[in-house]
Amino acid sequence: MSTCKKARAEATSIVGSDRLSNLPPEIKGNILSLLNVEEAVRTSTLSSTWRDAWTDMPVICLRDGNFTRTKFITLVDMVLSLHKGTIEEFYISVKRSYHDELARWMLMLSRRSPRSVVIKLNSGLEYRIPSCLFSMGNLMFLLMENCTIRLPLLFQGFKRLTHLSLKLFSSTDMDIKNLISFCPVLTDLRLVRFEGIRCLNIQAPKLEYLKVLGGFEDINLDAPNLEWAFLSLDPKAKAYQSVPIAHDTESYVRKSLGSLNDIKALAISGIFMKYLSKGCILTKFPAVFHRLEHICLVISFSDQRQVLTACSLLQNAPNLKKLDMWL
Numbered sequence: 001m002s003t004c005k006k007a008r009a010e011a012t013s014i015v016g017s018d019r020l021s022n023l024p025p026e027i028k029g030n031i032l033s034l035l036n037v038e039e040a041v042r043t044s045t046l047s048s049t050w051r052d053a054w055t056d057m058p059v060i061c062l063r064d065g066n067f068t069r070t071k072f073i074t075l076v077d078m079v080l081s082l083h084k085g086t087i088e089e090f091y092i093s094v095k096r097s098y099h100d101e102l103a104r105w106m107l108m109l110s111r112r113s114p115r116s117v118v119i120k121l122n123s124g125l126e127y128r129i130p131s132c133l134f135s136m137g138n139l140m141f142l143l144m145e146n147c148t149i150r151l152p153l154l155f156q157g158f159k160r161l162t163h164l165s166l167k168l169f170s171s172t173d174m175d176i177k178n179l180i181s182f183c184p185v186l187t188d189l190r191l192v193r194f195e196g197i198r199c200l201n202i203q204a205p206k207l208e209y210l211k212v213l214g215g216f217e218d219i220n221l222d223a224p225n226l227e228w229a230f231l232s233l234d235p236k237a238k239a240y241q242s243v244p245i246a247h248d249t250e251s252y253v254r255k256s257l258g259s260l261n262d263i264k265a266l267a268i269s270g271i272f273m274k275y276l277s278k279g280c281i282l283t284k285f286p287a288v289f290h291r292l293e294h295i296c297l298v299i300s301f302s303d304q305r306q307v308l309t310a311c312s313l314l315q316n317a318p319n320l321k322k323l324d325m326w327l
Contacts, residue, residue, distance in 0.1 A: 055082055055083050055084045055085070056083075056084060056085045057083070057087075058085070058086065058087065058088040058089065059087075059088060059089040059091075060079060060083070060087050060089070060090050060091065061089075061091045062075070062076055062079070062091065062092045062093070063092075063093045063094070064093075064094045064095055064096055065095075069096050069098075072094075072096075073098070073101055076092070076101070076105055077101075077104075077105075080105060080108035080109060080112075081108060083112060085112075086112055086113050086114075087109065087112040087113075087114045088114065088115050088116065089114070089115065089116040089118075090109055090112075090114045090116065090117050090118070091117075091118040092105075092118070092119055092120070093118075093120040093122065094120070094121060094122065094123065095122050095123060096123055097123045098121075098123075099127060099128075102121075102127060102130060103130040103132070106129075106130040106132050106133045107130070107132045109133075109136075110132045110133065110135055110136050113136070113137075113138045114136060114138065114139065115138050115139060115140045115141065115160075116139070116140060116141040116142075117133070117136070117139060117141070117142050117143070118141075118143045118144075119143070119144045119145070119147070120143075120144075120145045120146070121144075121145060121146040121147060122145070122146060123146075126146055126147060126148050126168075126169075126170060127146065127147045127148065128147070128148045128150065129144065129147050129148065129149055129150075131150075131152040134151060134152055134155050134158075135152075136158075137156075137158070137159065137160070138160060139158050139160065139161050140160050140161055140162050140163070141161070141162070141163045142158070142161060142163070142164050142165070143163075143164075143165040143166075143167075144165075144166055144167070144169065145166075145167045145168050145169075146167075146168045146169070147166075147168075147169050148169065148170050148171070149166070149169055149170070149171040149175055149176070149179065150171070150172075150175060151175045151178055151179060155178065155179075155182065156182070157182025157183060157184070158182065158183045159183075159184060159185070160185065161183045161185070161186055162185055162186060162187045162188060163186075163187070163188040164179075164180070164183060164186060164188070164189050164190070165188075165189075165190040165192075166190070166191050166192070166194065167190070167192040167193060168192070168193050168194075169193075169194050169195075170194060170195040170196040171194065171196055171197060172196055172197065173197055173198055173199050173200070173201065176191075176197055176200065176201075177201040177202075177203070180201075180202055180203065180204055181201075181203045181204070183204070184205070184206070185206050186204050186206060186207055187206050187207060187208045187209065188207075188208065188209045189202070189204065189207055189209070189210050189211070190209075190210075190211040191211070191212050191213070191214060192211065192212075192213045192214065193213060193214055193234075194214040194215070195214075195215060197214070197215075197216050198216060198217045198218070199216065199217060199218040199219070199220065200212070200214075200216045200218070200219045200220070201219075201220045201222075202219070202220070202221050202222065202223060203222045203223075204222070204223050205222075205223070205224065205225065206225055207223040207225060207226050208225060208226060208227045208228065209226075209227065209228050209229075210223065210226055210228070210229045210230070210231075211229075211230045212229075212230070212231050212232065213230070213232040213233075213234070214233075214234055215233070215234035216233070218252075218255070219231075219255065219256055219275075220255050220256075221255070221256055221257065221258075221259055221260065222259050223259060223260065224259050224260070224261050224262065225262050226260050226262060226263055227262055227263060227264045227265070227291075228263075228264060228265045228266075229260065229263060229265070229266050229267070230267040231256070231266075231267070231268050231269070231272045232268075232269035232271065232272055233269065233271040233272040233274075233275055234271070235271055250279040250280060251279055251280045251281075252275060252276050252277075252278050252279045253276050253281065253309065253312070253313075256275075256276060257276075257313075260289065261289075261291075262291055263289055263291065263292050264291050264292060264293055264294065265292075265293065265294040265295075265296075266292060266294070266295050266296070267295075267296040267297075268295075268296070268297050268298070269298045271298075273297065273298070273299050273300070273303075273306045273309060273310065274300070274303065274305075274306060276306075276309050277303070277305035277306050277308065277309040278305075281305065281308050281309050281312055288316050288317075288318065289316055289317045290318065290319060291319065292317040292319065292320060293319060293320060293321045293322065294320075294321065294322040294323075294324075295313065295314070295317065295320060295322070295323050295324070296323075296324040296325075297310055297323075297324070297325050297326070298325075298326045298327075299325060299326070299327065300327070301327060
């Protein structure tokens with residue numbers, strides 16, 4: 001390469017480097033969010049202009065993975081204590097136990113006004129979710145796995161939350177009822193494999209998507225805008241084991257499906273079908289499902305009450321286009 005061309009290449013490299021280093025802090029933060037947290041923190045050694053760039057990262061993703069427990073605790077403490085801006089998305093997935101540290105981390109996180117929080121606790125032990133998490137008023141997305149949920153007495157609700165997903169959790173009838181009803185704009189709700197809830201009450205006027213898979217004795221749905229629902233019952237649940245009472249006038253179909261005026265797709269497992277057939281089987285539902293186009297049923301044809309319940313459901317879906325059935 002000639003001396004002239006070499007000088008021109010070096011000059012271009014310097015200009016490019018300056019352009020990258022002189023990017024606004026929020027742009028640097030967005031770039032570093034594409035890396036894992038440890039790699040992002042290491043960029044502080046590149047130059048003085050990148051020393052604190054990671055503290056503006058809007059997305060924080062933490063996994064203990066190959067870290068030792070002590071090193072991971074140090075990393076999380078440093079990230080949450082030194083971060084300067086808003087953490088829009090926070091994700092943490094751990095395989096070890098961090099019971100004592102979790103409360104501290106949630107307190108530090110609550111000061112960063114996150115909009116999305118994902119907590120996956122895979123140590124095999126149920127975590128009691130710290131009360132400070134329920135003070136995060138800007139949350140729009142919340143996913144938690146392997147936890148115990150007890151609402152603080154002064155819980156004011158998540159006024160902006162649209163997506164709530166809970167898996168492998170335990171709670172109480174009242175806490176889950178209040179958690180859901182205090183989220184006025186909730187559109188997506190998923191409750192999977194839970195314990196401690198006898199009667200599941202779901203009051204959600206904006207809800208569009210619902211998935212329920214767990215053990216309960218009763219369920220009451222009040223979700224007039226629901227469009228898609230998957231309802232399944234744990235085979236160990238008392239609702240499944242109980243024997244239908246002769247001349248029972250209570251309609252389990254009405255309690256579960258009576259308010260679903262806008263439902264478009266409905267999936268029901270065989271176990272849940274048995275729950276629906278326990279009491280009085282309505283030949284005419286409280287409302288005709290005019291928008292229901294797709295039904296998926298897992299049903300036992302040897303159980304006459306399940307068959308009658310399915311027939312009643314189909315008779316009240318005049319615009320049905322697709323029917324899937326498993327025996």
